[in-house]
Amino acid sequence: MDIRPNRDANGRVVALLVIILLLLTPHTPETATVSTTRVAAPPFVRSPARVSDVLAPAAAPQVAPPPLTTTVNVNVLFIGFDQSQLPADGTPDPFAVNPFWFDILLPPSADPVVASWLDFGLLAPAGYHVDFRYARQFAPASLEQRFFALLTQIGEPAPRTSWQTRYNNQVHNAVDIPDQILRIDGATVEQWLSKETKTIPGFTDSGYTLVFVNWWGHPGFQFHVYTGTGVDPDTGRNLADLDAATMAWGGTYGKLWFYDASAGPDAETSNWNVDDNFVTGAYHPDEVNRLIYGPLPDYRFPPFWEMNNFPDTQNDFIRDEDIGFNLAVIARTAILGRVAAVPLYDPVATAPVRSGRKLLKIVIVDGNPSYDATRFLSTDWLEKRLEELQPMYQWDVSVSIRPLDAEAWSAFTLWTHYWDFLNWPPAGQDCLGGFGYYALQCYANAHPEFSGPADASDAVVTFLMFNLSEEVRLATVPIFAPLGIAADDGTPFPGVGVMWNSPAVQERRHKETPGVGLSDIIGHEVGHLAGQMHPFNIWDPDLFGGESSQFTAPWLYVHDQSRTTMGYYSEPSGFGAFDQEVNARNLAASYYGHAFSLLTSTSGPAAAGIGTKLTTAAALFQSGKNLAAARAAREAYESLAQIGQKPAARPSTAQRFGSGDPLRHCALVQTPGCDRGSAKFKSAGAPSVKPEFADLLKKFGFPPN
Ligand SMILES: [Zn+2]
Secondary structure, eight states: OEEEEEEOTTSOEEEEEEESOGGGSOOOTTOOOOOOOOOOSOOGGGOTHHHHHHHSTTSOSSOOOOOEEEEEEEEEEEESOEEOOSOTTTOOOSSEEOHHHHHHHSOSEEOOBOHHHHTTTEEOBOSEEEEEEEEEEEOOHHHHHHHHHHHHHHOEEEEOOHHHHHHHTSSSOSSOOOSEEEEEEHHHHHHHHHHHHTTSTTOOSSSEEEEEEOOTTSTTOOOEEEEOOOBOTTTOOBGGGOSSOBSEEEOSSSSEEEEETTSOOOSTTOTTOOSOSSOSSOSSOTHHHHHHHOOOOOOBOOOGGGTTOOOTTTOTTBOOSOHHHHHHHHHHHHIIIIISOOOSSOGGGGOOOTTOOEEEEEEEEESOTTSOGGGGOOHHHHHHHHHHHOTTSOEEEEEEEEEOOHHHHHHHHHHHHHTOGGGOSOSOOOTTSSTTTTHHHHHHHTOHHHHOOSSTTOEEEEEEEEEOOHHHHHHHSOTTSOSEEEEEOSSSSEEEEEEEEOHHHHHOBTTBSSOOOHHHHHHHHHHHHTTOOOTTOEEEHHHHSEEEOTTTOGGGGGGGSSSBTTSSSOGGGOBOHHHHHHHHHHHHHHHHHHHHHHHHTOOGGGGTTHHHHHHHHHHHHHTTOHHHHHHHHHHHHHHHSOTTOOOOOOGGGOEEOTTOOTTSOOOSTTSTTOOOOOSSOBOTTSOOOOHHHHHHHHHTTOSOO
16 A cells, blocks of 8 residues: 545645555564575576476476566766766765765666565565666766756746745755746657767667756756646646656656756655655655654755755755765666566456457446536546557446445445544455455455456456545545555455545645546556556665665655656656556566466467467567567467466465465554564565665665665
8 A cells, every 4th residue: 555645725635546555565574584586497598498397297386487587778877967086985975976876776686576465475576587787977078068058948937836935945955946947848858868878888779778967066057847748638737837846757758767966856755845854744745654654754865956965963864965875776766666667466467368358447436426527537548548558458448337326335435444544443344354445346346247348358457436525525535545546356466446536636636736537547546457566666675675665765756757657746647668668578577477387287289389489488578579578478378378267376486475464465554464563664584685785875874764
């Protein structure tokens, strides 16, 4: 679960967009030894004979497939930063980038897991291993000058944001931001950088590019922010117009993301606040989470001009000691959160078979007929976005309306009781023993017309939307209840999507008018059900001891600042290059693993030729052709799977950790068998922080929990 509450115009707390995870992860610090050692077999692509080994009658029925592996190139460019001349021993340098930090903090490799399994006490690999190959350059002066000229040229003079005014009103701010600043279109900057970085010696054209920018201290500097690209199809809310502007952008035209340390300060990451350890009145009011999990200090990465401005005795949570360290941490989490992003759910769990379609059935349970919520729902937009995320499938989005009758009302109120953490535990139980967590899932399951496929080869995603009046919403929906959620089905597989709506949602969001329609939110939740995770949920056992999130580290919100419907900032922007790549990679790995599982229990003619297909898939995967790899692995899987057959869990690839009950969703602290009392978001059993840099990181307050 991650709760995203929001305050509306009148200061009422409106619990906004929530989904799954993190806090729901079972925490069992006292136990567990989990080995994350990968299968020692050589890469499948170099050893196709392995298939026949597995097919041999003597083979164990549950055999992990030979791992898919790939190498991803990552270019890292610094524009406007000096290279630090200090010794490479972690000596802090506030104003220049010591490459030392990138040497030790950029991940050499990653082994993503499927996040939903963590809620069931199981560590389940996503099915691939990725090695990273880095190229790093400091931009020459000529490129710097041309880049800063571009910012001056395309920036639109505008009043400073209200968040910059808040910054000016701090006691300890180093500078005052003038009345007029520049608003700069992030996508145009991204496009320019994308072209320029192709000509930099040592950079590769394939793979990902991270660009770190500093304009501060260079001739012609002006205070500035970036604007995102994306318009809500239902309300017209335009990211480009938002007062909450960004310091970063990317993913619009390709796999490039830039972060400008001399922009802002911004709203999302709270770095406008340089006075307090705990940021009140933040853009994302995470106070609600503090109510449940206790105070977590708000670690912030300040703008460049604030470096070295804060003795730790004054504020220990502002990372002003070393700009290179800050950028390396952002780079690390960008790579693990974007490039090797964990899937929330197994993406094949909602896949159709052969020529089948993905049917998104939106059911509006109407408790407020005087407010026509369908005015704020665009099925065309949803179809386009979802096919952008998963071009392999044909999506078909339909809407039906039914009354909020007694049965629906009873299910809804049981569900709301689950989220009333101030009166826990609720008296009621749902059909899956989830204290109401599954109440709406149970309601949908009792109505096969919600989920019955038109054709056995189709896959159905059911989405329930409860349309409420403001009065009913205020009386029934607790402040902790998510606006939307993509819940599991009582196992680590996806269940139904759910949201409630009231007129206030369309009116305001994040303190700005207009608010959002239904399409953005449904797109985000269905994105989860199709496998995608938030860009700020980072699986990083080495640094964070497990999964980290924006609650652990508010600066992780910066990863929202790109084209992704999976963030909390830019839902209307669509599924950009990062989402597309990650979904295809996870689909390929999942189809490959499922096909391999079926292969172990199949023999004779059905298995003939499958080894070749899987070998092809592995070769495509290794060369970075993820969508083609997914198609090849899908072909292998579908020639073995029965129509309508749900992909089986692959228990041989999931390792139990801690004392989590693998049969029960560890939804809350109180769930029997689950220890989720820790506020530190650590999944016990994950490897500890690498000893060689643990001490250094500690000096900087990391890991920050
Ligand atoms: Zn979400």
